[in-house]
Amino acid sequence: MSGKDESSGDGPAAWWDERYESEETPWDTGEPQPALVDAVAEYGLSGQVLDIGCGTGTHALWAAEQGHPAVGIDISERGIERARERAADRDLDIRFRVGNALDLDADGEAFETVLDSGLFHAFETEGHAAYAAEVGEVLRPGGRLFLVGFGPDAPTDFGPVPMVPADVREAFADGWTELVCREAVFETQAMDVPGLLAVLERE
Ligand SMILES: C[S@@+](CC[C@H](N)C(=O)[O-])C[C@H]1O[C@@H](n2cnc3c(N)ncnc32)[C@H](O)[C@@H]1O
Numbered sequence: 001m002s003g004k005d006e007s008s009g010d011g012p013a014a015w016w017d018e019r020y021e022s023e024e025t026p027w028d029t030g031e032p033q034p035a036l037v038d039a040v041a042e043y044g045l046s047g048q049v050l051d052i053g054c055g056t057g058t059h060a061l062w063a064a065e066q067g068h069p070a071v072g073i074d075i076s077e078r079g080i081e082r083a084r085e086r087a088a089d090r091d092l093d094i095r096f097r098v099g100n101a102l103d104l105d106a107d108g109e110a111f112e113t114v115l116d117s118g119l120f121h122a123f124e125t126e127g128h129a130a131y132a133a134e135v136g137e138v139l140r141p142g143g144r145l146f147l148v149g150f151g152p153d154a155p156t157d158f159g160p161v162p163m164v165p166a167d168v169r170e171a172f173a174d175g176w177t178e179l180v181c182r183e184a185v186f187e188t189q190a191m192d193v194p195g196l197l198a199v200l201e202r203e
Pocket of ligand 1: 012016017028029052055057059074075076099100101102116117118
């Protein structure tokens with residue numbers, strides 16, 4: 001997976017870079033989201049893992065510590081720098097790349113598992129289909145996407161767009177089997193937010 005350097009300019013990459021530089025990153029608890037930990041305990045973690053929208057790499061680090069080859073991609077160069085530092089501190093061999101989840105440029109690389117903490121919910125509705133298409137391209141048949149984000153009861157003045165189950169069902173209607181879509185907690189540094197957890201299997 002080559003990834004693309006989209007971290008320059010005034011677009012979303014610059015906005016996310018600024019968040020990491022100013023440390024205004026309430027999502028970055030440093031620990032894997034418990035909803036993902038629970039879902040993985042239930043459905044299993046297999047093969048090579050992609051942490052999509054990895055930020056400082058928490059979920060890639062978590063997967064690698066369980067013995068899985070892991071890759072992290074994020075549109076923010078600052079996030080990726082921090083992720084690389086954290087992997088080096090823990091002596092973990094993880095490939096972190098700057099890249100756009102809506103244009104993965106995967107170069108044939110495939111994964112058995114994709115972990116998404118807080119990326120899908122960062123897109124407006126029009127980004128959902130593109131996201132599902134890109135993830136569908138890199139996930140092997142039978143591979144699983146675990147995603148968690150703000151749910152229907154989340155505050156609307158906090159940043160991300162709360163997800164409702166219909167968003168997930170619409171985005172993953174074709175070529176995916178929904179294993180679960182349920183209410184969950186999305187932890188932030190400030191508070192626990194009502195979230196939504198989904199596990200989707202690529203057909
Ligand atoms: C809410 S943060 C979650 C970060 C990380 N997953 C975690 O749990 O700490 C969302 C992340 O998605 C990244 N992001 C936003 N748009 C992206 C895109 N189009 N492609 C890749 N990453 C993106 C941001 O830079 C940010 O790191």
